[in-house]
Amino acid sequence: xxxxxxxxxxxxxxxPIPPGYKVIGSFSEVRxxxxxxxxxxxxxxxxxxxxxxxxxxxxxxNVGDKVIGIAKHISVDHCIFDINxxxxxxxxxxxxxxxxQSRIDMRExxxxxxxxxGEVKGKFGPYxxxxxxxxxxxxxxxxxxxxxxxxxxxxxVGKRGSMINMIKDMLKCNILVGMNGRxxxxxxxxxxxxIIREVIDKIERESHVSGLTDRVKNLIAARLKELGVSx
Amino acid sequence: xISPSDMYGMSFLKRRAMLKLLAKxxxxxxxxxxxxxxxxxxxxxxxxxxGSAEVSIGNTVVIAGVKWDIGEPFPDTPDExxxxxxxxxxxxxxxxxxxxxxxxxxxxLARVTDRGIRHAPLIDLKKLCLIPGKKVxxxxxxxYSENYDGNLFDAASRxxxxxxxxxxxxxxxxxxxxxxxxxxxxxxxxxxxxxxxxVTLVNIGDYxxxxxxxxxxxxxxxxxxxxxxxxxxxxxxxxxxPGGISEDLLMEAVDIAFKVxxxxxxxxxxxxxxxxxxxDT
Amino acid sequence: MSExxxxxxxxxxxxxxxxxxxxxxxRKTIMxxxxxxxxxxxxxxxxxxxxxxxxxxxPEELHPKHLALPDKALLxxxxxxxxxxxxxxxxxxxxxxxxxxxxxxxxxxEPAILLEKxxxxxxxxxxxxxxxxxxxxCAGITAASIALANAGIPMRDLVVACAAGKVDGQYxxxxxxxxxxxxxxxxxxxxxxxxxxxxxxxxxGSLTLDEFKKVFELAKKGCYELYNIQRKALLEHYExxxxxxxxxxxxx
Numbered sequence: 035x036x037x038x039x040x041x042x043x044x045x046x047x048x049x050p051i052p053p054g055y056k057v058i059g060s061f062s063e064v065r066x067x068x069x070x071x072x073x074x075x076x077x078x079x080x081x082x083x084x085x086x087x088x089x090x091x092x093x094x095x096n097v098g099d100k101v102i103g104i105a106k107h108i109s110v111d112h113c114i115f116d117i118n119x120x121x122x123x124x125x126x127x128x129x130x131x132x133x134x135q136s137r138i139d140m141r142e143x144x145x146x147x148x149x150x151x152g153e154v155k156g157k158f159g160p161y162x163x164x165x166x167x168x169x170x171x172x173x174x175x176x177x178x179x180x181x182x183x184x185x186x187x188x189x190x191v192g193k194r195g196s197m198i199n200m201i202k203d204m205l206k207c208n209i210l211v212g213m214n215g216r217x218x219x220x221x222x223x224x225x226x227x228x229i230i231r232e233v234i235d236k237i238e239r240e241s242h243v244s245g246l247t248d249r250v251k252n253l254i255a256a257r258l259k260e261l262g263v264s265x
Numbered sequence: 266x267i268s269p270s271d272m273y274g275m276s277f278l279k280r281r282a283m284l285k286l287l288a289k290x291x292x293x294x295x296x297x298x299x300x301x302x303x304x305x306x307x308x309x310x311x312x313x314x315x316g317s318a319e320v321s322i323g324n325t326v327v328i329a330g331v332k333w334d335i336g337e338p339f340p341d342t343p344d345e346x347x348x349x350x351x352x353x354x355x356x357x358x359x360x361x362x363x364x365x366x367x368x369x370x371x372x373x374l375a376r377v378t379d380r381g382i383r384h385a386p387l388i389d390l391k392k393l394c395l396i397p398g399k400k401v402x403x404x405x406x407x408x409y410s411e412n413y414d415g416n417l418f419d420a421a422s423r424x425x426x427x428x429x430x431x432x433x434x435x436x437x438x439x440x441x442x443x444x445x446x447x448x449x450x451x452x453x454x455x456x457x458x459x460x461x462x463x464v465t466l467v468n469i470g471d472y473x474x475x476x477x478x479x480x481x482x483x484x485x486x487x488x489x490x491x492x493x494x495x496x497x498x499x500x501x502x503x504x505x506x507p508g509g510i511s512e513d514l515l516m517e518a519v520d521i522a523f524k525v526x527x528x529x530x531x532x533x534x535x536x537x538x539x540x541x542x543x544x545d546t
Numbered sequence: 547m548s549e550x551x552x553x554x555x556x557x558x559x560x561x562x563x564x565x566x567x568x569x570x571x572x573r574k575t576i577m578x579x580x581x582x583x584x585x586x587x588x589x590x591x592x593x594x595x596x597x598x599x600x601x602x603x604x605p606e607e608l609h610p611k612h613l614a615l616p617d618k619a620l621l622x623x624x625x626x627x628x629x630x631x632x633x634x635x636x637x638x639x640x641x642x643x644x645x646x647x648x649x650x651x652x653x654x655x656e657p658a659i660l661l662e663k664x665x666x667x668x669x670x671x672x673x674x675x676x677x678x679x680x681x682x683x684c685a686g687i688t689a690a691s692i693a694l695a696n697a698g699i700p701m702r703d704l705v706v707a708c709a710a711g712k713v714d715g716q717y718x719x720x721x722x723x724x725x726x727x728x729x730x731x732x733x734x735x736x737x738x739x740x741x742x743x744x745x746x747x748x749x750x751g752s753l754t755l756d757e758f759k760k761v762f763e764l765a766k767k768g769c770y771e772l773y774n775i776q777r778k779a780l781l782e783h784y785e786x787x788x789x790x791x792x793x794x795x796x797x798x
Contacts, residue, residue, distance in 0.1 A: 042784050044777060045658075045695050046703030046740040061700055072660060072700035074780060089784070090698030092586075092605060094663075104276045120605035120619075120667040147277040160666055178282050185698065224286060228295070242784055243791045311677050312595060314630035324583040328676065330630030351638060356624065356672050357601035359584045364624050364672070366639070407629040407638070411599060411674075412582045 040078040042089070042242065043071040051084065059086025076242045089242055093119045093184035093214045095154045095162045100171070102179060102212030103164065105148040113144045114161070115152070118184070118214045121162050125152065129165035131172060149174045151210055151218065170210060177220045178227050182234045184215035189241045190234070197247055201233060204254045229257045275480055283484060287472050293480065294323075299521055301476045304532055306423065308431050308540035316432025316455070320424040322476060324414035329406060329424035331432045331455075335395065335445055336403040346393025347403040350379035352421060358413035359479075373505070378408060378421045380501040381461040381492035387429055389456035396443055402434070404455075415478040418490045418503070422463040423533055429455055430537045431544075461500055462530045463492040464522040468510050473518050475525050486510070491522040495530065554728055556713040563713075564724055565594065572708065572720040572768050577689065577779035579696040587697025589779070591689035594722060595679035597631075598686055600693040604669035613668075618661040620668045623652040625686055627675040647683050648673075654687045654707060654736040654746035660700040669699060680723035681709050687736050687746070692776050704776055705745055707736035708768030710761045712753060717761055719768040733758070735765040739773045 043049070048068040051057060057064065061073040069084065071077070076087040095101070095117065103115030103123055115123040127138050129152075151171050152164035166172050182190060191198045191211060202209055208220035209230075219230055233250055240246055283293050291297065302323030311317035314330035321327075336347060352375035356364045367375070382388065393402035406429065408421045436451035467477040467485035474481055482488065486508025492501035499519070504510075510518070557563055567573070573594030582588035585601035592598075608614045625647040629636045651673060659669065671694065673686040684707035691705040710719045713729035726732055731751025737744050753761060 042781055044704065044780055045701035046738065048740070063702075070702070072702065073698050074695060074784075088698070090696065091700075092664075092698055120607065120664050122607060145277070147275060147280065149276050149278050174278065176281075177278060179276055179278050183698075222282075222285065224282075224289075224291075227282075239787050240791055243788045245791075249791070311597070311628075311630055313633060313677050317630065326582070328628070330628065332630050332635035334635065351629070353638065355626075355674055356670070357582060357585060357588070357599060357674060360603050360606065364626070405629065405635055407635075409628055409674075412584050414583065 040076050040242065040244070043075045043077050045072050045074070047071050049077060049084065055079075055082045055084055057084045057086065059088070061088040061091050062086050087188075088185045090183070091185040093117075095119055095121065095123075095214070097154055097156055099154045099213040100211070101152055101154060101164070101214040102174070102210070102216035102218055103150045103152055105144045105146055105150070108141050108144045108146070110139055110141060113140050115150065115164065117162065117212075118181075118216060119162065121160065123152070123154075123164045124158055124161035125150070125164045125166065126158075129155065129163070129167060131166045143173075149179060149218075151212070174210075174218055176222060177218055178222075180217045180219065180227070180231055180234055182215050182217055183238060184213065186237055186241055187211060187213055187215065189237050189246065190217065192247060197250065200247065200251060201230065201254065204251070204258065205229060225261055229254060232257065275483055279480065280484060283480065284470070287469060292474065294478065298472060299475045299525060301525060301529065302478075304423070304529070306427055306533060306536035308427055308536060309544070314428070315434055316428040316430075318424045318427035318431070319411075320420050320427065322416055322420045322423075323478065324412055325416055325420050326411040327408060327417065327420040327424045328411055329408045329421070329428045331428045332405045332407070333434055334403045334405070335400055338394065338398065338401040342390070343398035344394045345390040346388070346401045348379070348383060348388060348390065348406070349403060350375050350382065350406045350408070350425065352378065352408040352410075354410050354413065358410045362413065373503075374417055374421055375408065377418055377463075377490055377501065377503045378406075378425050380503075381422055381463050382406070382425060382429070384500040385459040385461035385492075385494045387426060387457060387459065387461055389458050392456040395437055395445055396439055399443065400445060402437070404429075413479060415480070415482045416465050416476050418465045419463050419476065419529075422461065422492070423529075426461060427533060427537060430457065430460065431540050459494040459496065460530070460534070461492045461494055462526045462533065463490050463501070464525045464529060465490045466518055466522055467506070468508070468514060468518070471514070473514065473521060475521060489515075489518055489522070491519055491526070493523060493526040497523075554724075556725055556728060557716055557718075561716075563718065563722075565722055569716050569718045570764065570767065572771050573722070575772060575775050577692060577775050579692050579779055580783065585693075585697070587693045587695070587699070589689045589693040589696060591685055593681065593685045593688075593720070595677055596682055596685045597676040598682065598689045599674040599676055600686070600689045601672045601674075602670065602690070602693045602697040602699065603672075604697075605664040605667040605699070606670075608666065608668040614666040617665050619659075619664040619666075621652055621656050621659060621661060621671070622668055623648050623655065623671045623673065623690070625651055625673045625675070625683070627678060627682075631675045631678045647686070650683060650746060650748065651687055651690065655690055655694070655705055657743060657745045658691070658701045658703050658705045658738050659694065660702065663700055669694075678723070680721055680726040683707070684709050684734060684736070688772055688776065692779055695780055703738035703741045703743075704773065705736055705738055706769045706773045706776060707734065707746060708765050708772055709734045710765035710768060711751065712757065712761060717757075717764050719764045731757075731761065733761050733765055735762060735769065737766065737769050739770060
């Protein structure tokens with residue numbers, strides 16, 4: 035089996051798994067000695083690893099995922115959030131980040147449209163249950179949220195955070211990533227938000243072509259130059 | 266059918282950013298207050314319709330088609346053809362739009378479009394009379410939204426007007442026994458009088474924004490649609506939205522809309538002329 | 547069949563059909579994906595004079611909740627024709643035909659979708675016929691399948707559909723409206739091309755068993771030709787971007 039730089043597979047396309055090879059990646063099914071893609075997938079082979087990176091796919095919540103939610107229904111003891119998933123999320127009082135939880139009226143804490151950074155704890159009936167207890171978690175009362183395909187989040191973050199750290203350093207602003215395809219930018223400067231929006235568009239379009247980090251770096255540098263910001 | 270409960274509000278942060286930007290003089294998509302989004306007009310997209318057009322304004326996409334039939338006139342206008350305008354929100358338009366018969370939003374859209382066309386008037390309905398009091402031409406203008414990102418009123422109006430302006434109808438002869446002979450070989454254009462151009466704006470706080478996006482419509486207090494004819498007259502007005510507007514802002518709005526209608530008229534007439542030229546060659 | 551059948555010639559002396567095609571030739575077909583901004587997935591297809599727009603939404607929360615299935619997503623399909631899509635203006639109200647075709651399209655697509663991944667939710671497939679010229683259910687299925695892939699909904703395979711039939715004693719593929727109306731038989735087939743599963747079969751007219759097998763093979767041949775166009779449409783965007791990016795690199 036030859037080493038490939040990356041080929042795009044469509045739903046139903048299969049690839050034989052040679053003995054001793056392993057397959058990593060989501061949105062696929064292994065049938066006998068074949069792996070079958072179920073979504074549009076970038077397939078690459080490195081050594082004895084077959085790597086499947088979905089280029090399209092919906093967000094499926096996993097325990098421990100940090101997500102950005104938008105409040106859509108509030109009652110005394112819980113709040114329902116849209117987390118860009120087929121299943122809505124619920125925050126109950128025991129997930130609220132204060133000690134005196136018995137006094138809390140959720141209606142005083144949230145309104146429709148409130149944005150939060152929460153962590154997926156598990157399932158609660160038909161809901162995904164969230165917590166706001168933890169570092170960085172809580173209500174986001176300033177900044178801006180941009181959207182990106184959930185399957186592109188790993189590219190936006192990069193290997194060990196290489197991409198996101200580069201973006202943060204170059205633009206000098208904090209960014210929080212929701213695995214559900216939402217990115218929060220701690221900045222009210224519209225120019226910064228516009229640059230990050232352009233970066234996201236580039237990642238959406240070009241994530242299947244190698245050399246992405248360099249292209250993003252060049253893009254940000256060019257935009258900063260236009261703004262007259264010296265590095 | 267739009268169910269408002271499903272149109273859960275935009276995030277607090279987006280609303281906040283929008284209002285902050287407005288105070289600085291720009292909009293979320295970088296436009297100026299009185300700037301229209303890019304408009305694309307594709308004429309003749311459905312060969313089976315007598316006239317058709319697909320119009321996009323930014324991400325909003327609307328398709329319209331014209332069909333004719335022979336029918337009876339209304340008793341109060343026995344010597345005029347009949348114009349029937351229908352609008353439907355296709356469920357492709359947005360996740361919160363459900364399939365079903367036209368609801369109040371779709372009916373308002375159809376009626377406002379109809380009013381602009383009827384009162385310009387765009388079509389000389391008297392020329393569509395075949396036998397006074399008995400047989401006239403019925404013109405159906407059917408409008409569908411394919412993708413919804415605000416300002417369906419102008420997109421619907423532009424698509425309907427472009428379809429009618431480029432529409433071809435057969436020649437009719439009244440034979441013996443009042444039989445109508447249809448000559449499909451002899452196609453002729455629809456009899457046109459004046460061309461209506463609608464311009465929709467919204468009022469958010471003290472600001473007036475031309476050609477609102479869906480998000481701007483959500484935040485706005487008042488939506489206004491003014492329709493103008495080429496002789497600089499207003500032929501239709503519609504107010505929507507939950508708020509009220511001061512007299513001063515209303516007068517400012519009509520002046521802005523009038524100015525914008527001039528550029529939009531040029532755009533539409535240019536597209537129509539191109540389509541007619543292509544058709545002739 | 548009808549009396550007119552003998553009078554209207556559907557295949558001429560040269561063996562060509564009313565629209566100039568050979569018996570085993572499919573209509574000129576164009577497919578595009580990602581044409582609508584709001585939908586999770588979308589496609590546009592032109593097959594001869596057929597023009598089809600498809601939007602896919604989901605998986606998403608299902609309302610009303612009592613329709614939800616505990617073990618899989620509910621697939622909801624709607625086949626709908628615009629009033630000006632046909633020669634005569636259609637009534638805007640849904641017809642019995644629209645309702646049957648919606649059901650048929652659903653059953654053709656359902657085997658391919660991994661619905662069990664999303665219990666309690668819905669996936670909505672909205673097929674809008676902008677212009678119709680025979681074979682719109684097939685065109686709808688073919689277009690819906692690439693809209694689902696465009697939405698990133700996991701699928702075992704694509705689905706592709708094509709009709710074949712018999713007119714003037716000859717076997718033909720991809721019937722147009724006249725051939726559908728005046729021909730002797732019309733067989734509609736949808737398949738999952740890699741799994742080699744048939745997900746839809748419908749027929750009207752009259753065929754011997756032997757003829758049925760021949761016509762079925764012809765429909766299958768049409769399906770595979772359309773499948774190649776589906777693949778091209780889905781890959782087009784990625785290949786175009788890859789080319790653009792590498793050109794940028796060279797110019798630097």
